[in-house]
Structures are given as C-alpha cells and as structure tokens.
Amino acid sequence: MNQTEAFSQRIDKALHNEQARKNFRTTMSGLMSKRAEQFPDNEELQQIRDQARAIRSHSLTNLPDLLEKLERQLVKNGIQVHWAETAEQANEIIYQILKTAKAKSLVKGKSMVSEETEMNHYLEKRGIEVLESDLGEFIIQLAHEPPSHIVAPAIHKNRQEVAELFHKFFPELGYTEDIDKMTLMARQILREKFEKADAGISGVNFAVAETGTLCLVENEGNGRLSTTSPNIHIAITGIEKVVEKLSDIPPLLSILTRSATGQPVTTYFNMISRPRQSGEKDGPQAVHLVLLDNRRSRIRMDEELLDTLRCIRCGACINHCPVYVQLGGHAYGTVYPGPIGTVLEPQRMGLDKIGTLTSACSMCGACGEVCPVRIPLPKLINRLRAESVNAERSDAQIQGKGSLRKLTEMNGWKIWKIIYSNALFYKGFCWFATRFRFITPPGISAWTNYRTAPKPAARSLSELARQEGFEDE
Amino acid sequence: MSKSRENILNYLRKQRSSVSESPDVYLPVHNWSQQEKTSRFIECMQAVRSEVHQLKDGDWISWLNKELPERNLHNVLVGQNETGEKFCQQATSSLKVQQYEKHIELWKHELFQKIDVGITTTRGGIAETGSLILWPDNDEPRLMSLVPPVHIALLEAGHLYETFAQAIHEQNWSSQMPTNALLISGPSKTADIEQTLAYGIHGPKQLIVLILG
Numbered sequence: 017m018n019q020t021e022a023f024s025q026r027i028d029k030a031l032h033n034e035q036a037r038k039n040f041r042t043t044m045s046g047l048m049s050k051r052a053e054q055f056p057d058n059e060e061l062q063q064i065r066d067q068a069r070a071i072r073s074h075s076l077t078n079l080p081d082l083l084e085k086l087e088r089q090l091v092k093n094g095i096q097v098h099w100a101e102t103a104e105q106a107n108e109i110i111y112q113i114l115k116t117a118k119a120k121s122l123v124k125g126k127s128m129v130s131e132e133t134e135m136n137h138y139l140e141k142r143g144i145e146v147l148e149s150d151l152g153e154f155i156i157q158l159a160h161e162p163p164s165h166i167v168a169p170a171i172h173k174n175r176q177e178v179a180e181l182f183h184k185f186f187p188e189l190g191y192t193e194d195i196d197k198m199t200l201m202a203r204q205i206l207r208e209k210f211e212k213a214d215a216g217i218s219g220v221n222f223a224v225a226e227t228g229t230l231c232l233v234e235n236e237g238n239g240r241l242s243t244t245s246p247n248i249h250i251a252i253t254g255i256e257k258v259v260e261k262l263s264d265i266p267p268l269l270s271i272l273t274r275s276a277t278g279q280p281v282t283t284y285f286n287m288i289s290r291p292r293q294s295g296e297k298d299g300p301q302a303v304h305l306v307l308l309d310n311r312r313s314r315i316r317m318d319e320e321l322l323d324t325l326r327c328i329r330c331g332a333c334i335n336h337c338p339v340y341v342q343l344g345g346h347a348y349g350t351v352y353p354g355p356i357g358t359v360l361e362p363q364r365m366g367l368d369k370i371g372t373l374t375s376a377c378s379m380c381g382a383c384g385e386v387c388p389v390r391i392p393l394p395k396l397i398n399r400l401r402a403e404s405v406n407a408e409r410s411d412a413q414i415q416g417k418g419s420l421r422k423l424t425e426m427n428g429w430k431i432w433k434i435i436y437s438n439a440l441f442y443k444g445f446c447w448f449a450t451r452f453r454f455i456t457p458p459g460i461s462a463w464t465n466y467r468t469a470p471k472p473a474a475r476s477l478s479e480l481a482r483q484e485g486f487e488d489e
Numbered sequence: 490m491s492k493s494r495e496n497i498l499n500y501l502r503k504q505r506s507s508v509s510e511s512p513d514v515y516l517p518v519h520n521w522s523q524q525e526k527t528s529r530f531i532e533c534m535q536a537v538r539s540e541v542h543q544l545k546d547g548d549w550i551s552w553l554n555k556e557l558p559e560r561n562l563h564n565v566l567v568g569q570n571e572t573g574e575k576f577c578q579q580a581t582s583s584l585k586v587q588q589y590e591k592h593i594e595l596w597k598h599e600l601f602q603k604i605d606v607g608i609t610t611t612r613g614g615i616a617e618t619g620s621l622i623l624w625p626d627n628d629e630p631r632l633m634s635l636v637p638p639v640h641i642a643l644l645e646a647g648h649l650y651e652t653f654a655q656a657i658h659e660q661n662w663s664s665q666m667p668t669n670a671l672l673i674s675g676p677s678k679t680a681d682i683e684q685t686l687a688y689g690i691h692g693p694k695q696l697i698v699l700i701l702g
Contacts, residue, residue: 043684060517070512077509080501099494151690152681170681178682199679199687206691211601227666237635237677237692244631244669245597255497260511262663266654267515270618277680280533281618281653284692285672293668297630298593309493313500 050278089228368416533619
C-alpha cells in the first residue's frame with residue numbers, strides 16, 4: 017500500500033469513529049474560546065507575537081553559537097551535555113546513562129521529543145521499566161496508543177473509556193467514572209513510583225544559553241516530581257529549543273500558556289540550572305541534557321522552511337485546524353499531527369514517507385493566524401506540496417522530493433496550460449465542452465464520492481456575454 | 490558521541506553565517522498601586538482554587554496554630570530558616586512540627602507518606618498571573634512545596650511584582666540563578682480527561698497563600 021492509500025484508510029477509520037470525533041469537536045472548540053479569552057487586547061497580542069517571533073528567529077539564526085554557549089554554561093553548572101544526530105543515538109545515550117548508574121526504573125514527565133525517538137520502546141526492550149506520569153500520557157500508555165494531540169495526548173478518550181482502562185489494570189481500586197476520583201486514583205498509583213524510581217526523564221520547553229537553565233511548563237507537578245525526586249534527571253530536547261537570554265523567557269512563557277490552554281500561566285514553571293549542590297538536601301545528584309538533531313539542522317538550511325523550527329509546541333494551530341477537528345490526531349499517523357505536523361513530519365521523515373499529509377489542508381489560513389511565533393504554516397504546506405511534485409527546483413534538504421509527482425496529473429496540467437494560453441485552442445475547447453456536455457463522465461474517482469460531478473454549462477461565459485451585447489476588446 | 494557534536498555544529502555552520510542582534514527586552518508596565526497588585530494577585534490565585542488570606546505581619550503563627558489542627562493537618566514540615574525555627578518554637582502542642590534537616594535519601598518514604606503540610610517562605614509574587622516565586626535552598630529544599638498534600642506559602646505583601654519580566658529584571662536573576670527556581674500558580678491540576686479540570690493530581694491538592702504585612 018502506498019502512503020496515500022494508507023492515509024486514506026486512516027482517514028476513513030477516523031471519520032467512522034463518532035465518539036472520538038465528538039470528543040475532538042468539544043475539546044477543540046473549548047480550547048479555541050479559552051485562548052480567545054486570554055487575548056482581549058488585539059494590539060497586545062500582535063505585539064507579543066512579534067516579540068516571540070523575534071526571539072525565536074534570533075535563536076535560529078545564531079543556533080550554533082547559542083548551542084555552544086548553552087553547553088559551556090550547563091557544563092559550568094555541573095549538567096552533563098550529550099549530542100545526538102539521530103533518534104537511535106539519543107536512545108543509546110540515555111540507555112548508557114541508565115546502565116552505568118544501574119537504574120532500572122524510570123518516571124517520565126511529558127516529552128514529545130521522546131515520542132519522536134520512541135524512547136520508551138527502546139528502553140523497555142532493554143529491561144528498563146518506563147512509566148509515563150502525565151495523566152494523559154499515563155492513560156495512553158495503558159492503552160498502548162500514541163498521543164492524539166501534543167498538549168492533550170488522551171483527548172480522543174472519554175471518561176468511560178478511561179474508567180474501563182483503569183479498572184482493567186487496577187481492579188483493586190474499584191470502578192468509577194468520576195473524573196475527580198479517577199484523578200486521585202492516578203495520584204495514588206504514581207506516588208509510589210515517584211518515590212521509588214531510579215531516574216526521571218523530562219522534555220524541555222526552553223533552554224537558556226545565558227544561564228544554562230532548562231525550563232519546564234506544566235500543571236500537574238509530575239514534571240517537578242520527575243526532575244526532583246529521583247537521583248538522576250535526564251532531559252531531552254531538540255536543538256532548536258535554545259534561547260539566548262533569561263529575559264527572553266517571560267514573553268515566550270506568557271504566549272505559550274495562553275495559546276496552548278488559555279491559561280495566563282500554568283501551575284508550575286520549573287527552571288533547573290544545576291544538579292544537587294553540597295548542602296542541598298534533595299534534587300537529583302546528576303542532571304543530563306540530550307540535544308537531538310534528527311534532521312533539524314537540515315530543515316534549518318532552507319531560508320523558508322527554517323521557520324518550521326520557531327515552533328514552541330503550543331498546539332494552537334492544531335486546535336484551530338478544521339481538518340484536525342474532523343480527523344483527530346491518529347489519522348495523521350505521525351508523532352506531531354495537525355498543521356505543525358503536516359509541515360514538520362514530511363521534513364523529518366521524508367516526503368516519500370508521509371508527504372501525502374500536505375493534501376489534508378484546505379488552505380483556510382487559521383493556523384497561520386493563531387501561531388504565537390508567526391510561522392506561515394499555510395505557505396509552508398504549499399511549499400511542501402510543490403516540493404513533493406517537483407513543481408519548482410530548490411536546494412531544500414528534504415528526502416523524497418518529487419516522490420508524489422504523477423504522470424497523469426503532470427500531463428493533465430500540461431494540456432491545460434496549452435489550451436489556456438492560446439486563444440484559438442481555448443475557444444475551440446469551450447465550444448466543444450459546452451456542445452458535448454452530455455458526454456461528461458458521471459463519476460470522477462474520489463471527487464464524486466461525496467459530491468455530484470461538475471457539468472459544463474450549456475454556453476460559456478464569453479458566449480453569454482456576447483449575446484448580451486458585450487464586445488470583445 | 491563527541492563526533493555527533495562536531496557533525497551537528499559543522500552542519501549548522503555550513504549555512505550562511507549571518508548574525509542577528511538580540512531583540513529588546515520585553516518589559517510591559519501596568520503602573521499598578523500596591524493595592525491593585527494585591528487584588529490582582531488574589532483574584533488570579535482564587536480563580537485556580539488557591540486559598541488566600543491577608544494577615545498582619547506577626548499573625549501567621551497564631552493563624553496556623555488555629556487553622557492547622559482544625560483542618561486535621563498535624564504533621565507539619567518547615568524549613569531550617571528563621572521562619573521554620575520560629576514556628577517550631579511557637580507551634581501549639583497538638584501539632585507535630587519537624588524541620589527538613591536530613592538528606593532526602595534518609596527519609597523519603599516518611600516525606601511521601603507521613604507529612605500533611607509543608608510551609609515555605611517565598612521570594613515574592615507576580616500580580617499579573619497570580620504566581621509565587623520560590624527559590625528552594627539548603628534550608629527550604631525543593632520537595633517541601635511539592636510532595637505534601639497541602640502547601641502553605643508565606644508572601645510578604647511588599648514583594649509583589651507586576652510581571653514575571655519585572656521580577657527577573659529587578660531581582661537580577663540572570664547573574665545568580667539558583668539550582669531550581671519556581672513559579673507556583675495554584676494547586677496541582679489536570680484537564681487530561683475530557684478537558685475537565687481536576688485538582689490534586691501529583692503535587693499539592695491545596696495551596697494556601699498567607700499574605701503578610
């Protein structure tokens with residue numbers, strides 16, 4: 017099966033899951049209105065978007081220098097820095113750290129980069145117990161499912177489905193569909209793990225080069241527990257997450273939480289600059305940072321596609337996407353769904369693998385309008401469409417360029433070009449199409465699955481105009 | 490794996506070597522009075538179900554001595570700083586007050602299982618978002634505000650800043666970042682099931698802020 021057929025099948029499956037679609041519709045409209053309430057002053061919104069964009073662009077322009085500065089500062093602070101070009105390398109680095117420390121169990125705060133590297137799978141295969149501690153991630157780990165949203169990973173499940181899962185795995189705690197009670201159940205189950213885990217893993221929202229600080233944004237406290245209770249903390253992040261200065265953080269934090277969940281700030285903002293110092297009584301004695309490239313350096317090579325890397329993973333583009341709201345995250349078949357996934361994943365995995373995602377866009381522009389760092393998402397999706405059929409030659413370092421180019425489509429457009437650029441041909445074509453309209457086919461493959469077939473009018477517009485007395489100029 | 494480091498950096502340097510100027514510091518100003526800052530702080534805190542009380546400077550000990558037994562919070566954890574010492578000495582006899590004096594390895598299970606409430610000081614607050622600023626240290630370690638089911642934080646009214654940016658700027662954070670700096674803006678919460686808000690998932694179920702002065 018090729019990627020387009022596989023995508024169609026996933027779409028079909030998603031569209032027939034009424035329950036999940038209802039969950040997505042309710043959640044997305046809730047998130048959209050909560051975001052809107054956080055930005056009553058449009059002028060302030062545009063100002064802070066400009067600021068956030070400037071900070072992130074500056075980071076990307078100076079990326080190699082800032083990464084070296086970040087490394088110097090972290091090492092000075094006592095944090096060990098590791099570099100990984102690929103997902104495999106990142107996993108191996110983490111495994112070796114754990115093996116050396118004889119760590120057997122791991123609690124995880126939420127990390128999309130570790131989803132990208134499929135870290136859980138890698139470590140579990142080598143005998144390490146990995147436990148997701150973010151409630152949403154915990155739920156989908158029990159269900160053996162990938163996240164369906166980057167901020168709300170278990171949003172495709174409703175309370176009954178969660179209740180059944182909990183009951184299946186923890187029958188001793190009794191059955192309940194009450195969300196407060198289920199939350200307390202999860203607290204009870206995970207407390208013991210936080211107490212006993214040998215190591216904690218987290219992602220990073222921002223890494224500050226100036227001070228060597230890793231910043232984490234969260235509501236639950238599992239991120240703080242994962243990074244404070246076990247004796248080892250390993251953070252993993254993409255190389256693009258660095259910012260230059262500590263003073264860059266307040267505007268980014270503000271626009272991140274307001275865009276993501278419509279909160280003025282999250283419950284916890286956790287800034288880690290050192291492992292436990294002598295005299296301190298808790299906190300991990302070793303802190304590691306794994307910096308992952310995984311093709312980000314390739315994306316950065318192209319002046320236009322570089323904008324992809326400004327992303328601060330708020331998910332606002334996903335919440336506002338009319339395609340995502342119908343399909344949900346799983347239909348995309350990638351780690352990152354929605355508009356940002358449509359732009360990022362084909363660049364990360366190759367257009368020949370997943371370039372077909374770019375077709376799941378109506379070019380409505382909503383994503384670009386809400387993006388807190390002004391990534392021109394529709395423009396980038398269009399660019400990737402062009403790259404996938406080799407419509408224009410570029411130096412972009414994307415795998416599988418031109419892999420979606422089809423001979424029939426190409427010839428169709430060539431003929432169209434000939435007809436539409438020659439007056440005589442065009443007239444002839446119009447005469448033919450209107451006089452022989454009865455022979456137009458009743459079905460045009462996928463187009464007519466949900467629509468009636470278009471039929472040419474009996475007379476062309478220019479003929480009608482002439483009849484009305486307009487003259488050719 | 491230092492080969493990876495070279496490869497990544499070399500690749501990043503392959504591109505045009507342009508450099509850009511750092512953007513200006515974003516420092517919005519509200520010009521709030523002390524009263525406005527306090528009201529805004531309280532409003533934001535209460536919106537996320539935190540409990541806030543305004544007390545006269547020395548009244549926090551008698552408040553705790555009255556409230557903690559009433560709320561069945563008997564096992565109390567305080568720091569080894571002046572505040573902790575003071576409460577240790579003046580706590581009512583029905584409370585079992587202990588200071589965080591041992592390394593975590595020596596009493597982790599007890600901390601996770603036995604402590605009802607942790608009481609900490611703060612380095613200040615942020616009015617705009619209703620946030621507490623904590624810089625845990627030797628005397629008030631990191632887990633104090635995280636593991637016990639209830640966290641009580643003492644906040645000096647005079648230490649309220651309008652914004653996070655202002656706090657960073659005026660307290661000159663960038664030259665003295667501690668091991669761990671925190672903003673805490675309410676009790677632990679989640680909306681991961683049906684986007685329905687539920688409190689007390691992993692951190693404290695309850696946050697009580699005592700504003701002093």
